[in-house]
Amino acid sequence: MAHEVAAAGSRIVARGVRPDDRREQIVATSDSEVDVVIVGGGFAGVTAARELSARGRRAVLVEARDRLGGRTYTKDHDGHPMEFGGTWVHPLQPHVWSEVDRYAVETETFPVLEGLRQAVVSDGRVVDLSDEDVERALEAFDEFCAPGMSLFPEPFLETVSSDPDGLGERSMRDLLDSFKAEPVLHDWVEGMCCLVAFGPLEKSGASEIFRCHALAGYSAAQAMASLSQTKLVKGTRELINSIAGQATLADIRLNSPVRRVAQTDGGVRVELENGETVTAPTALIALPMNVLNSVKFEPELSEIKRTASADRHAGAGRKCFVRVKGDIGNVSIVAPEDQAVNFVVTYTHDSKGSWLIVFSANPDKLQMSQFDDVQGMQTALQPLLPGVEVESIVGWDWSNDPHALGTWCIYRPGQLTKVLPDLRTTEGRLFFAGADSASTWRGFIDGAIESGYRSARDIDTYLS
Ligand SMILES: Cc1cc2nc3c(=O)[nH]c(=O)nc-3n(C[C@H](O)[C@H](O)[C@H](O)COP(=O)(O)OP(=O)(O)OC[C@H]3O[C@@H](n4cnc5c(N)ncnc54)[C@H](O)[C@@H]3O)c2cc1C
Incomplete structure (x- = not known):
């Protein structure tokens, strides 16, 4: 019998359990009843499935993994729901926040600001920051982002202003x-x-940091809050399952990697790795930009989409949860690019030990190739937390995950204007969604949801 993994409304079936299950599933949805095949079950694909259901459109959603959520992944470990991928949300992110409100998902401030020790690694030493220092640092950040105001005069509109100074071509470095x-x-x-x-x-467009700053009201303080201040108590999985639960006309099939998408005269034929096919009048491609080229499209996708996927976006860092000895306290420490670790924040701490969340923008600098390299992580953490003793590490290697091939979308210099408009442009019967081509909070959960709303609207209009 197929393994039901979520309740309420939509049917979510974990595929590949036994051969019998496949037969049962094929009978479950006749292709002639399907309006759209959705490829990819991250926030973009799942939101689109729900929105299409609300419009009376039937969908089959095929997801490669054994779970929904894509680059968000809540994993229970050591008694805590740990977010290996997307974590923070904020009221300034209108699409995700309306979903949080809609399903009454509980949120919490994280990191806890009370008693938070803030510091920066500078010139090889850890410099603690007073509240006044943090204010000055935020002012410096505002100053750094000031040129972006001309690039994003109306950040919640899709247009990027003219760019006489060529800012869109410049890197953060x-x-x-x-x-x-x-x-x-x-x-x-x-x-x-x-x-x-x-x-x-050097591979990350300066436009990307300007955009976040502009979306947060051109305020460094609000940008910081939007990026890293509020998380979901039970994890992002509660939100994605809530959305999926209302995709009542969607047949959600897990363990179903797609290998080929072919447009025919009358529709789209989607072929899975296991040889099954699903056909429908339209398909929604809700894949990460970096994996588009892993699927064979006939006819080929536009040259811009193929080039963007081959070049990839710049997001390729490493996030992990690190268990260390002793009570490290409530800390938030940043470090410049010459360090192997660029951000560390306490997740939990008590006398038995502490869990830290560790971010590295350049994992090549980490002297660890795997998550079991405790010594490598210990060495990398010393400049931020001298004397710290690492016990264990858990996390997910998104850059080598074939269904992600990267972390969150950060365009390279020049990609903003060259890639963005085309990435979400319809090709025949194929529609496109995903955080990587969102208009506003691109690269965020919010952007994925925004793209799910838009693509469902567009498909419904096309089919009407
Ligand atoms: C480490 C990390 C930290 C992050 N932190 C934050 C944060 O704090 N806040 C925030 O808002 N965002 C954050 N993000 C970004 C956010 O998680 C993503 O932008 C967003 O979840 C992407 O959603 P999506 O639906 O567009 O793509 P995805 O979530 O990537 O969904 C695409 C889906 O397609 C599936 N797929 C791939 N190939 C195939 C195939 N061949 N056949 C079928 N299915 C396939 C994948 O398995 C995946 O489920 C973070 C991301 C990472 C990796």
Whole structure:
């Protein structure tokens, strides 16, 4: 019997359990009843499935993994729901926040601000920051992002303004090198760039940090809050399962990687790795930009989409949860790009030990290839937390995960104007969704949901 993994409304079936299950599933949805095949069950695909259901459209959603959520992944470990991927949400992110409200999902402030020790690694030493220092650091961040105001004069509209100074072509590294500030503040701003880019700064478009700043009301303080201040108590899985639960006309099939998508005269034929096919008048491709080329499309996708997928976006960092000895306290420490670890924040702490969340924008600098390299992580953490003793590490290697091939979307210099409009442009009967091509909070859960709303609307209009 098929293994039901979520209740309420939609039918979610974990595939590949036994051959018999496949037969049962094929009978369950006749292709002639299907309006759209949705490829990918992250927030974009699942939101689109729910929105299509609300419009009376039937969908089959095929997801490669054994779970929904894609680059969000709540994993229970050591008694805690740990987010290996997307975590933070904020009221300034209108699409995700309306979903949080709709399903009454409980949120919490994280990290806890009371008693939070903030620090920056500068010139090889840890410099603690007073509240006044943090204020000055935020002012420096505002100053760094000031040129972006001309690039994003109306950040919640889709248009990017004209770009006479060529800012869209410049990297974060390029801008940082010409940014003047006292060393500690410069290192703090650089650490923030590492956190936003989550990839090498020379490969990360400066436009990406300007955009976050602009979307947060051109305020460094609000940008920081949007990026890393509020999380879901039970994890992102509660939200995605809530959305999936209302995709009442969607047949959600897990363990169903797609290998080929062919447009025919009358529709779209989607072929799975296991040889099954699903056909429908339309398909919604809700895949990460970096994996588009892993699926064979006939006819080929536009050259821009193929090139973007081959070039990849710059997001390629490493996030992990690190267990260390003793009570480390409530800390938030940033470090510039020459460090292997660029951000560390306490997840839990007591006298028995502490869990830290660790971010590295350049995992090549980490002297660890696997999550079991305790010694490598211990070495990498010393500049931020001298003397710290690492016990264990857990996390997910998104960059080598064939269904992600990267972390969150951060465009390379130039990709904003060259890639974005085409990435979500319909090709025949194929529609496109995903955080990587969202209009506003691109690269965020919010952007994925935004794209789910838009693509469902567009498909419904097309089919009407
Ligand atoms: C480490 C990390 C931290 C992050 N932190 C935050 C954060 O704090 N806040 C925030 O808002 N965002 C964060 N993000 C970004 C956010 O998680 C993503 O932008 C968003 O979840 C992407 O949603 P999506 O639906 O567009 O794509 P995805 O979630 O990638 O969904 C695409 C789906 O397609 C599936 N797929 C791939 N190939 C195939 C195939 N061949 N056949 C069928 N299915 C396939 C995948 O398995 C996946 O489920 C983070 C991401 C990472 C990796």
